[in-house]
Amino acid sequence: MKKSTLLGNITPAEFLRDYWHKKPLLIRQAIPGFKPLLTLAALAEMAKQNHIESRLITSVDGDWDMQHGPLETLPPTTQKQWTMLVQGANLYHKGADALLRQFRFIPDARLDDLMISYATDGGGVGPHFDSYDVFLLQAHGKRHWRIGPQKDLSLVEGKPLKILANFKPQEEFLLEPGDMLYLPPHYAHDGVAVGECMTYSIGFRSPSYQELGEAFLQFMADSIDLPGRYGDPALEVSKHPAEIPRHMLATITEEINKVRFTEEDVTIFLGEHLSEPKHNVFFTGPAKPLTMGRFVQSVAKKGVVLSLKTLMLYRGKHVFINGESFAVGRADKTLLDALANERTLPGPLVAGASDDVMEALYTWYQDGWLELP
Ligand code: SIN
Ligand code: CO
Numbered sequence: 001m002k003k004s005t006l007l008g009n010i011t012p013a014e015f016l017r018d019y020w021h022k023k024p025l026l027i028r029q030a031i032p033g034f035k036p037l038l039t040l041a042a043l044a045e046m047a048k049q050n051h052i053e054s055r056l057i058t059s060v061d062g063d064w065d066m067q068h069g070p071l072e073t074l075p076p077t078t079q080k081q082w083t084m085l086v087q088g089a090n091l092y093h094k095g096a097d098a099l100l101r102q103f104r105f106i107p108d109a110r111l112d113d114l115m116i117s118y119a120t121d122g123g124g125v126g127p128h129f130d131s132y133d134v135f136l137l138q139a140h141g142k143r144h145w146r147i148g149p150q151k152d153l154s155l156v157e158g159k160p161l162k163i164l165a166n167f168k169p170q171e172e173f174l175l176e177p178g179d180m181l182y183l184p185p186h187y188a189h190d191g192v193a194v195g196e197c198m199t200y201s202i203g204f205r206s207p208s209y210q211e212l213g214e215a216f217l218q219f220m221a222d223s224i225d226l227p228g229r230y231g232d233p234a235l236e237v238s239k240h241p242a243e244i245p246r247h248m249l250a251t252i253t254e255e256i257n258k259v260r261f262t263e264e265d266v267t268i269f270l271g272e273h274l275s276e277p278k279h280n281v282f283f284t285g286p287a288k289p290l291t292m293g294r295f296v297q298s299v300a301k302k303g304v305v306l307s308l309k310t311l312m313l314y315r316g317k318h319v320f321i322n323g324e325s326f327a328v329g330r331a332d333k334t335l336l337d338a339l340a341n342e343r344t345l346p347g348p349l350v351a352g353a354s355d356d357v358m359e360a361l362y363t364w365y366q367d368g369w370l371e372l373p
Contacts, residue, residue: 025181036139038093052280055085083193121195123192129162131186137199226256286368306369317333
């Protein structure tokens with residue numbers, strides 16, 4: 001097998017040890033001879049869609065303007081200093097999905113999406129920092145990057161986008177197609193198009209503990225079990241009727257303290273949370289679905305493949321798909337873990353699926369979560 005050039009001459013293990021979440025890495029010709037996966041016209045078409053997140057950013061002499069999609073029209077390509085960003089290209093384009101999946105030496109639970117930017121000469125989003133790790137792959141044309149490890153992350157006030165007030169770059173690079181720059185979170189950067197260019201951002205997710213905590217409490221609300229009701233057989237005459245009685249407070253504190261959760265609860269919560277598709281993702285099932293019988297015949301021959309939009313994870317006996325979770329036995333688990341890892345299953349393997357798994361596969365097929373290859 002050809003050695004991967006994605007990280008230059010270091011292995012994924014060395015990258016994770018020395019660079020990931022720590023310091024930048026420039027990789028010349030990470031993907032030699034890389035050709036853009038989408039034309040500007042195809043990208044502009046995506047930006048017109050309601051369900052695809054896009055932004056148009058223009059800057060004239062330090063005056064920034066940002067417009068959220070859907071973007072009906074774009075400025076002419078002869079006009080300098082504008083950029084269009086299209087989020088989640090991997091959800092709609094097989095090649096974009098395949099590119100993102102080259103980064104699966106990092107778990108799916110950390111992977112976010114592939115964002116594509118197009119810019120005319122001088123275009124960019126300004127000096128800023130991101131809260132996430134990112135690989136910036138130059139897809140077309142050239143981009144001049146300036147980067148720096150600054151601690152001062154204060155922003156210019158009153159701008160429609162995050163612009164660093166005191167950007168102090170320490171290094172600069174000119175990236176050409178196939179070159180890639182990795183940046184850890186909070187690393188200041190500014191990429192400016194040199195002539196028209198396209199950059200692909202392979203982005204990661206790291207939910208804040210606050211976001212997780214709030215979502216976890218909502219999740220727990222559905223599963224807590226606190227029997228009984230407050231009572232006060234020893235109630236005494238009230239001298240200050242508006243004051244909450246001491247006994248009431250103590251008893252209720254004690255009862256609420258009985259809310260407990262285990263690592264298993266967190267497992268189920270996290271799996272459902274991380275596999276939940278973003279709010280703008282919609283699945284469409286087949287217009288004329290096969291009957292269950294025909295489906296079983298077909299998948300036994302051709303196998304199945306997950307939809308580009310499907311998020312599937314597992315941990316222990318729990319399998320998670322698009323925000324739903326279920327616990328499975330050992331035989332079913334082997335098959336479903338393989339589907340989650342490979343995102344496809346060959347016919348002979350599917351043919352051996354239990355009735356339960358086959359039924360689940362059929363439902364997912366009807367819902368558009370899974371397709372026939
Ligand atoms: C871009 O592609 O223009 C911006 C990417 C980034 O700086 O995060
Ligand atoms: Co950035």
